[in-house]
Amino acid sequence: MSVNKLILGDNLEILRGLESETVDLIYLDPPFFSNRNYEVIWGDEGEVRSFQDRWAGGIDHYIAWLKERVVEMHRVLKQTGSMFLHCDWHADAYIRVLILDKIFGHNNFRNEIIWSYKTTLKVSNHHLGRDHDNIFVYAKSKDFKIFPDPKDYPPSGNTLKRWSKYADENGFVSNKHFAGSASTIINTEDESKGFNINHGVPRDVWEIAHLAGNNPEKIGYPTQKPYALMERIVKMASNEGDIILDPFMGGGTTIAVADKLNRQWIGIDQSVQAVKVTELRLQQQTDLFTSVYANSYTLQLHKYDYDTLFNQDPFEFETWIIGQFGGTARGKRGGDKGIDGNASDGAPIQVKQQESVGVNVVKNFSVSAEQHDSILFEKNLKAGKPVGYIIAFSFNKGAVQETARLKNEKNIVIRLVNVSEIIPIxxxxxxxxxIAELSREPDGYREIEFIAKGDSNAGIEFYSWDFDYDESKGFKSAVIRDVDGKQQRKLKAGTYHIAIKAVDNDGLESVETIKLKVNGGVEITN
Ligand SMILES: C[S@@+](CC[C@H](N)C(=O)[O-])C[C@H]1O[C@@H](n2cnc3c(N)ncnc32)[C@H](O)[C@@H]1O
Incomplete structure (x- = not known):
């Protein structure tokens, strides 16, 4: 199965295309119902009733929607695999009973993790403050591999206080001080040595702070989960090289963590923004790890970028487009005598990675097709079926007229196929x-506004900025998602290389780079 893939699409359809029993770990954080915003503030009967009214048929619909997806997730999990489903009070009970117990079986329930995120809550008269989410952990079978490492669980403040005076420089408390009772609260790493005060006990209540507004990890979209949360899950339920799937990827926290921890991954989201934000995040973090590893990945969008295809290595393009057409590529470079592969009906295919393919190509192809397999050629000719296909970006009038002539005069049908008929481009x-200079500061700094304006038929989704662009490292966003395309920076005298990316609704992107000189004035020098 091909992995390290970011896929745009409805996860139901994509999941159905994944092979059975191939994935080690699934984490999913589905949206709550159809993003209807309501808040139960008082929890009184009237409010609950109105809430139920608004949901008439709603929760059933939601459960059915999620359930058919979980069926597929269960199918793609390996026997040793496990699934972590993230939800909250809205639907947790329904999900557990109506989906997870049914599909995984009650026996395969492993635990419920409480993510206690501790926000500053507005607690109303009748309410206890809500500050946790639920993560249900189910295994596919009894052969699951979920191994929490005590190192990933910090001990409580009290434990630290009580034992730190006995601990050596590595945090170990020797047997001498090791009271029996301590073993129940602190995990013993090595009996002969005692225990390590820096390690806690893996428990199912996880206190990990929510991403607050000023957190540098925060990208700027709702529902982003903390890196630390995903790190625990990935570490405890997978090994290096394992395959992790997040079918509701969002901004790709799972994927970023998986990649960093050297797991393989598949991320799916139906939002193009989610897919692109995840991609930018992966590109951003490879910086820290370039020398260690920089995993390559593929991006599956709904549209293909014309320029990329047009300029792709001809052999790779041929092979790929024939596959997309449902045919079989010849699979060898050079010496093709004008035939690059065969269509599903067996007839030969020629690929021209060109625009305005002309009359001579059609004439020559007609000859090549006959030489390639004269029996098949005759058979198709008699049946009035295509004797072959030419695939190109476009054909000129001469080529079209030539196919008409061949058909009328010799009953030879050659089908001209535009690349855009095979795949959306x-x-x-x-x-x-x-740029605009906003102000000059007495200390020589200048405040500069950068304004990016993208133009795309599909509509621009967001901009991304790299204020310290280094061609050799590629685009590393300082700002991943900027919907308005405006940034302000205070810059001192010097030269700057800045790259700006515009991402459109098809997920296609362009980069513009500017060199900026800040001196007596501010000017763009490229
Ligand atoms: C709650 S967010 C996930 C956030 C993610 N855990 C993170 O840390 O960024 C849910 C995501 O599911 C996506 N989504 C909703 N329905 C989907 C579907 N049927 N197929 C694929 N993705 C879907 C939404 O676009 C959204 O990005």
């Missing part, structure tokens, strides 16, 4: 960047 957005 689109053009990258255009992008323009302007």
């Amino acid at each position: 689109s053009k990258k957005p255009k992008i323009e960047v302007k």
Whole structure:
């Protein structure tokens, strides 16, 4: 199965295309129902009734929607695999009883993790403050591999206080001080040595702070989960090289963690923004790890970028487009005598990675097709079926007329196929960047506003900024998701290389780079 893939699409459809029993760990954080916003503030009867009214048929619908997806997730999990389903009070009980127990079986329930995120809550008269989410852990079978490591669980403050005076520089408390009772609260790493005060006991209540507004980890979309949360899950339920699937990927926290911890991964989301934000995040973090590893990945969008295909290595393009057409590529470079593969009906295919393919190509192909397999050629000719296919970005009038002539005069049918009939293609957005000097500070700093303007038929989704662009490292966003395309920076005298990316609704992107000189004035020098 191909992995390290970011896939745009409805996860139901994508999951159905994944092989059975191939995935080691699934984490899913599905949206709550259809993003209807309501808040139960008082929890009184009237309110609950109105809430039920608004949900008329709703929770059933939600459960059915999620259930058919979980069926597929269960199918793709290995026997040793496990699934972590993240939800909250809205639907946790329904999900556990109506989906998880039914599909995984009650016996395979492993635990419920309480993620206690501790926000500052507005607690109303009748309410206890709500500050946790629920993560249900189910295994596919009794052969599951979920091994929490005590090192990933910090001890409580009290434990530290009580024992730190006895601990050596590595945090070990020797047997001498090791009271029996301590073993129940602190995990013993090595009996002969005692225990390590820096390690806690893996428990199912996890206190990990919510991403607050000023947290540098925060990208700027709702429902982003903390890195630390995902790190625990990934570490305890997978090993290096294992395959992790997140079918509701969002901004890709799971994927970023999986990649960093050297797992393989598949991320699915139906939002193009989610897919692109995840990609930018992966690119951003490879910086820290470039020398260790930089996993390559593939991106599956709904549209293909014209320029990329047009300029792709011809052999790779041929092979790929024939596959997309449902045919079989010849699979060898060079010496093709004009035949690059066969269509599903067996007839030969020629691929031209060109625009305005002309009359001569059609004429020559007709000859090549006959030479390639004269029996098949005759058979198709008699049956009035295509004797072959030419695939190209476009054909000129001469080529079209030649196919008509061949058909009329010799009953030879050659089908001209535009690449855009096989796969949806689109053009990258255009992008323009302007700067404006907002103010000069007495200390020589200048405040500069950068304004990016993208142009795309599909519509621009967001911009991404790299204020310290280094071509050799590639694009590393300082700001991953900027919906308005405006950034302000205070810059001192010097030269700056800045890259700006515009991402459109098809997920296609363009980058513009500017060199900026801040001196007596501010000017763009490229
Ligand atoms: C709660 S968010 C996930 C957040 C993620 N855990 C993170 O840390 O960024 C849920 C995501 O599921 C996606 N989604 C909803 N329905 C989907 C579907 N049928 N197929 C694929 N993705 C879907 C939404 O676009 C959204 O990005």
